[in-house]
Amino acid sequence: MGKIDLNKTQKKLSLLNTAFELFTTKGVNETSIAEIAKEAGIAKGTFYLYFRDKYDIRNKLISYKAGTLLIDAAEQVKLHGHTEQLSLPDRILALVDYIIKALQADKNLLMFISKNLSWGIFRESVQDSLQEEGDDNFKNAFYDLLSLTEENYKDPEIMIYLITEFVSSTCYNAILYSEPADMDTLKPYIFHTIRAIIEQHEPKASAE
Amino acid sequence: MGKIDLNKTQKKLSLLNTAFELFTTKGVNETSIAEIAKEAGIAKGTFYLYFRDKYDIRNKLISYKAGTLLIDAAEQVKLHGHTEQLSLPDRILALVDYIIKALQADKNLLMFISKNLSWGIFRESVQDSLQEEGDDNFKNAFYDLLSLTEENYKDPEIMIYLITEFVSSTCYNAILYSEPADMDTLKPYIFHTIRAIIEQHEPKASAE
Amino acid sequence: MGKIDLNKTQKKLSLLNTAFELFTTKGVNETSIAEIAKEAGIAKGTFYLYFRDKYDIRNKLISYKAGTLLIDAAEQVKLHGHTEQLSLPDRILALVDYIIKALQADKNLLMFISKNLSWGIFRESVQDSLQEEGDDNFKNAFYDLLSLTEENYKDPEIMIYLITEFVSSTCYNAILYSEPADMDTLKPYIFHTIRAIIEQHEPKASAE
Amino acid sequence: MGKIDLNKTQKKLSLLNTAFELFTTKGVNETSIAEIAKEAGIAKGTFYLYFRDKYDIRNKLISYKAGTLLIDAAEQVKLHGHTEQLSLPDRILALVDYIIKALQADKNLLMFISKNLSWGIFRESVQDSLQEEGDDNFKNAFYDLLSLTEENYKDPEIMIYLITEFVSSTCYNAILYSEPADMDTLKPYIFHTIRAIIEQHEPKASAE
DNA sequence: AATGAATGAGTATTCATTCAT
């Protein structure tokens, strides 16, 4: 990566970080491109050299942030979790636990992701994000970790979908507003439910 | 109710319906107040006699639509469902089934509610909506139907929260985009999971 | 004055008082007719039964307030001032002194009058104000007090004009902001200047 | 100054001139920003690159116009007035005379300044006006001309204040409406009064 | 006389986007 390219990547990163800061502080609608550019220390016109418009940077940002969170979670589980010894449900719960803790620690991130993440963006994932080429995309890393393919789980994608949606939708109010209960109260129920979801997909189990 | 009040209620309803139409067709951000007013056949200034701004009408609309859906569902279950003979899980599943079918039949409603409904708005519910006085609010109707209080379920509000979030978040992509699977494929998993959630709250059961 | 008329006069007075309150608090431009009416406890449409528009009520108010101030001043001087024994300059200074004190005590009144009073309105005076008929207008009362006509002063109207403009323009900043000096510092200079103005008009004196 | 900056200064000047024209013709309240921009031949949005709002341009305009008038007057007196030979009172009267004549010749300027100039704005003066740096500000030029500091006058700022307010308030009706007398009739009285004001501040004189 | 619902013209202000430098 040459000096100029580095410079470009830095500008892009600066824009992404500034945009994240503003989007989470003031909301996407209330943030103007002029503001992002000014705050990032570049000229307004320069923004358009890097992103098509506000929604472009927002989508990139969501993929980037959600992807980073997942990859971090996967790495942590791998490092500290004696991954191989744990059963799949335990590995998933460890992952979810890490993510919940990360979201509790960074409520701006929670707000931003929950309000904007959709399964579609999740699927497209980071591929068009910062590192435009190379780099296994995060979903692979994620699937690999879970070794889902090796274990003959039924409809593994549905299983991931159900868990993802369940966790992200139930955490939002619990973490932000302790509604209808705080996270500590809620977590046992959430974990229990996740186990129930996984069970349905176990090789020998059948749904309903 | 005098002639004038009748007229006012009609105007308000007309505005709500028009706004719903536009919000679901073009999106909330892309809809201007001028447009709502024009489409509803009233003057721009008149809008402000009924709603404070676009977000006011949007919130009223969400409560109103979500409330109506729930009340309809509850009534249907009561009428056709031999409510008394059914166990609580079966009653809840019947309710969810009705709602899923209603959302499948009205995808605009699904898009609008899913994108905008939050647990907070759900809790406040319809009380400040159209019928400003009288009328038991819909949440009561809903709780009554479930007879939750009589059955000594553990943390019933958490149970409702988990089910609500789980259903609304998983249905969105499934109904609209058949992602990651169509509704028919998904439903057994969803129902099974709901039963698992309820089980945790049964009088003798314990969570995790 | 019948009961209905009294009612009308009360409504008018209520409107005037409310308008004065709002004009001095928020400024004329920033006060809407709807606000005046609401604050006065009458319907918006009713406003138009009493005043043509906002500028109509503002002008009426200026005449009314300025007139009241002058008449009060004249009466005070007459009562407590041993008017007859005082020379004309002394009578005028007593009058000015009373007015300055009144304006110091009621800065809203000062702001309102100074910003809006013009010699034109002063001349038209109260005649179209509240008491639409009868009642010698306040300027007569004022001239009478000064007995200007009896004393053969040269160009008495110019004299009054010079004094009025001088006092009202110099008091504004002094009272409100103590700029460029507070009233106590300024007053000797103002009084001395007024005496100089009067001297030019004395029967035997000549200007310049 | 680069080409762009030159262009910017021209746009600003164009806006100021257009705004003055409209403000004096139609009044400040009745002039919209859209109108100023259109008349100045620029886009509506461009206005906001140069001024914050209508009141910003109005204030800048007052300082600018009043400052220009004073500086012009001071220069004229210096050039044609044998300044050094004239006594202070004569210098001041020459200045006032020039200003009165200028205002008689440009009644729009008179209306605009009289209705809007306050001692506060006068004090802040032109410093933030067009020429943002350099340029002795006009008050200095003015004070210098009068050589007030050298002559040990008592409370010179009060003296200037009294004269300024007296002249500007008495000229308004006289020039515009010949009320209560035309300028020629009034001028001897005004000049005489100014001399009386100055006298109070003379080194050996005492007020009152 | 009194009301207040309805009107719609009017205005300030923002902002994404372009393009000459």
Place this chain on the structure above:
DNA sequence: GATGAATGAATACTCATTCAT
């Protein structure tokens, strides 16, 4: 590549005034 001046469409919101009741 980078800049930032210029644009003008878009939009929210206000408010004086009317008029049917």
